[in-house]
Amino acid sequence: KTLKVGPVTEFDSFMSAVIDKKSFDRISGYIDHAKSSPNTTIVAGGKYDDSVGYFVEPTVVHTTDPTDRIFKEEIFGPVVTVFVYPDQKVESTMKSIGEHTPYALTGALYCNDQNFADMATETLKGTAGNFYVNDKSTGSVVGQQPFGGARLSGTNDKAGGPHYMLKWASAQSIKQTFVPLHDVGYPYMKS
Numbered sequence: 241k242t243l244k245v246g247p248v249t250e251f252d253s254f255m256s257a258v259i260d261k262k263s264f265d266r267i268s269g270y271i272d273h274a275k276s277s278p279n280t281t282i283v284a285g286g287k288y289d290d291s292v293g294y295f296v297e298p299t300v301v302h303t304t305d306p307t308d309r310i311f312k313e314e315i316f317g318p319v320v321t322v323f324v325y326p327d328q329k330v331e332s333t334m335k336s337i338g339e340h341t342p343y344a345l346t347g348a349l350y351c352n353d354q355n356f357a358d359m360a361t362e363t364l365k366g367t368a369g370n371f372y373v374n375d376k377s378t379g380s381v382v383g384q385q386p387f388g389g390a391r392l393s394g395t396n397d398k399a400g401g402p403h404y405m406l407k408w409a410s411a412q413s414i415k416q417t418f419v420p421l422h423d424v425g426y427p428y429m430k431s
Contacts, residue, residue: 270310270315273310286299300321306323346389347367348372368389
């Protein structure tokens with residue numbers, strides 16, 4: 241409730257409107273789904289208004305079903321969905337993250353136990369192009385950190401990284417030997 245949604249000209253705004261009507265309709269559709277689905281409850285936010293601009297309130301949704309579309313699809317708006325799992329199912333829950341969605345853009349893990357953080361990072365590393373541990377999962381810092389998704393979230397080319405230039409090049413290896421070859425065998429083949 242303390243995060244102000246307002247015009248970009250008001251510098252105390254946490255965020256402003258979404259980019260256009262298409263985006264607004266898509267995001268508000270997910271909020272409407274959360275309001276009507278038996279698997280979901282809106283914990284915070286849930287309001288939107290397109291009377292002047294396309295404003296969507298930051299929204300937190302709780303789901304009891306990790307295969308619900310609001311939990312497994314990319315929304316690209318101020319909506320986050322939470323699934324609460326029993327402690328004894330942490331490993332199977334982490335494994336399911338890599339299986340229940342074809343997307344893999346950005347992921348985050350928050351915990352106080354470094355051993356768990358190490359284990360979870362290893363388990364989850366293939367679930368996101370950029371993965372954060374105990375940090376805001378806001379995507380990359382332009383010009384400072386490469387960024388790219390995996391699976392249906394992109395090609396994982398890591399825009400902003402040095403290897404991104406290969407996207408516009410045709411990589412080729414050229415090898416030149418300066419000692420003439422006298423046969424095709426390798427030294428280990430000789431008895």
